[in-house]
Amino acid sequence: MVTPNPILGVALHGAGAFLSANCYAPQKYIRRWSWEIFWMTQAAWCWLLWPILGALATIPHLAAVLAMAPKDCMLFSFLMGLAYGVGGTAFNVSIRYIGFSLTYAIAVGLSSILGTLVPPLVRGQFQEILSRAGSAWLMAGVAAGAVGIAVCGAAGRFKEIDLRDREGTAGDFSLTKGLLLSLLAGVLSAVYGFALEVAQPVVDVAEAHGAGHWRGNVAYLFANSGAFVTALLYSLYLARKNRSLGELVALSDAAPRRWLASNYLLAFLTGTLWYGQFFFYNLGHVRLGKQYAFSSWAIHMILLVLFSNLVAILFREWRRCRPRTWAAVALGLIVLCAAVLMLTYGNYLGEPAPSA
Numbered sequence: 089m090v091t092p093n094p095i096l097g098v099a100l101h102g103a104g105a106f107l108s109a110n111c112y113a114p115q116k117y118i119r120r121w122s123w124e125i126f127w128m129t130q131a132a133w134c135w136l137l138w139p140i141l142g143a144l145a146t147i148p149h150l151a152a153v154l155a156m157a158p159k160d161c162m163l164f165s166f167l168m169g170l171a172y173g174v175g176g177t178a179f180n181v182s183i184r185y186i187g188f189s190l191t192y193a194i195a196v197g198l199s200s201i202l203g204t205l206v207p208p209l210v211r212g213q214f215q216e217i218l219s220r221a222g223s224a225w226l227m228a229g230v231a232a233g234a235v236g237i238a239v240c241g242a243a244g245r246f247k248e249i250d251l252r253d254r255e256g257t258a259g260d261f262s263l264t265k266g267l268l269l270s271l272l273a274g275v276l277s278a279v280y281g282f283a284l285e286v287a288q289p290v291v292d293v294a295e296a297h298g299a300g301h302w303r304g305n306v307a308y309l310f311a312n313s314g315a316f317v318t319a320l321l322y323s324l325y326l327a328r329k330n331r332s333l334g335e336l337v338a339l340s341d342a343a344p345r346r347w348l349a350s351n352y353l354l355a356f357l358t359g360t361l362w363y364g365q366f367f368f369y370n371l372g373h374v375r376l377g378k379q380y381a382f383s384s385w386a387i388h389m390i391l392l393v394l395f396s397n398l399v400a401i402l403f404r405e406w407r408r409c410r411p412r413t414w415a416a417v418a419l420g421l422i423v424l425c426a427a428v429l430m431l432t433y434g435n436y437l438g439e440p441a442p443s444a
Contacts, residue, residue, distance in 0.1 A: 090301045092377030094435035098387055098428065100375065104368030105391035109399050111361035114354040119347045120339040122332035126355055127180075128323035129336075133359025135173075135316035139308035142367060146302035147294050153306060157290040162310050165290075168283035169314020175199075175276025176315065177322050178269045186266025192393065193241020194267070197234050198274025200389035203281035204230055208382050217380075222437030226383055229430030233390035236423035240397055243416035250409045281385045283311035304370030312366065365392075379438040387431050394424040 118126050143150055154162075175195075182191040208214045217223055287307035295303040327333040339348050365388070373384040397417060400406060406417065 090374045092379075093375045094377065094432055097372045097375035097377075097384075097435070098391075098432045100368050100372035101384065101387045102372075102391050102395070104365035104372065105388055106395045107361045107364035107368070108392055109395035111358050111365075114357045114361075117354055118351055120341070120343045121335055121351045122327070122330055124323040124326035124330065125332055125335045126351070126358075128320055128327075129352065129355035130359040130362070131316050131319040131323070133356055134362040135312040135319065135359075138359065138363040139305070139312045139366070142305045142363070143309050146299065146305050148298045150306070153290070153294045153297050153299075154309075157293045157306075161286055161289045165283045165287040165307065165310035166314040168279045168286060169311040169316075170318050171276045171314075172280040172283060172311070173315035173318025173322075175273045175279065177318065178276065179273035182266050182269035182273055184266075186270065191266065191270045191273070192244065192396070193237050194270040195273040195277060196389050196393055197237040197241070198271065199277040199281075200237065200386050201230065201234055202275065203278035203385035203389070204383060206278070207282060207285050217382075220379060220438050222380070222434040224434070225430050225437065226380055226434030229390075229427045229434055230383070230386045232423055232427035232430060233386055236390065236420050236427055237393050239416060239423055240393055240420035243397075243413055243420050246413040246416055247406060247409050250413055278385075280311060280315075283307075283314070287311065301371060301374045304373060305367070308366055308370075376435055377438075380435045383431055383435060387428065390424055390427050390431070394421065394428070397421060 115126065147153060179191060179195050182195070205214070208217055218227075284304070284307050287310055290310075291303050291307055294306040299306070324333075337348075339345075339351075369384065369388055372387070373381060376384055397420065401417070406414065
């Protein structure tokens with residue numbers, strides 16, 4: 089039995105969000121690899137190999153857990169993982185049309201709300217949740233998080249306009265295509281939260297076998313592997329179309345072999361950082377307690393956007409922006425910080441005091 093500790097839970101969610109906010113940084117140093125080759129390689133670590141290794145290392149009697157766990161829960165979690173993989177692909181394509189910031193604001197904002205509120209609505213628990221202590225702070229935190237994400241998205245759009253005006257290029261901007269893809273990405277990304285919910289009976293079996301606070305790692309075997317299948321199929325389609333599959337063993341134009349080794353190392357690093365968010369998500373989730381465990385998704389998404397923008401500022405990505413852009417991102421970060429504090433306080437109030 090894990091003792092609830094909402095403050096520690098939020099801190100662990102923050103650790104996972106920080107790793108995720110940095111997971112795309114290694115991609116900047118990839119050389120002579122097509123996007124699809126990089127994507128399938130990092131996905132192999134993030135969504136397949138690390139979940140298997142993590143479960144083997146942390147779930148006692150894993151074979152017995154899988155034998156006893158409900159098979160339909162495993163299957164449904166895997167299928168929802170497939171949908172999550174489609175959302176991830178739509179997210180990446182949307183960036184081409186409306187930029188990273190607008191895509192992030194729409195997709196992550198929508199995912200945060202749907203992934204948090206829909207599960208208790210489906211289970212018929214929402215009215216009961218609203219009657220608990222701290223629920224007003226929790227709902228205010230979810231709403232503030234959505235507003236903060238939207239403000240950060242607007243700031244990001246201002247930044248893209250500022251830089252575009254300086255560089256004199258319009259790119260492939262298409263609001264209609266980008267909006268449709270980012271909305272699809274937001275809905276399907278929220279499905280990942282459902283994939284973890286569906287796998288809860290499997291998690292319960294792992295807990296009964298002594299997994300303790302590591303118990304959630306067993307759910308990633310199904311949810312993440314579903315996402316990997318989607319990523320692999322799409323990457324293989326692009327590799328066949330672009331005739332790039334050979335880049336797995338040799339780079340074009342007689343590039344040094346050390347570049348290929350470097351690419352594999354960078355893909356490994358990307359996949360490891362991305363898996364790190366799942367690893368710490370589980371550790372944070374189990375420490376929120378059962379009262380408001382559903383709020384894990386909102387906390388994680390809000391912290392992800394918060395750290396993503398802070399990292400961008402640290403790397404001076406905003407240095408050539410106008411004052412209105414700086415004002416917008418500052419406002420967005422303040423609102424996101426307030427949202428995290430509201431969610432933390434709501435979870436704290438909702439956790440029953442220990443009996444004497």
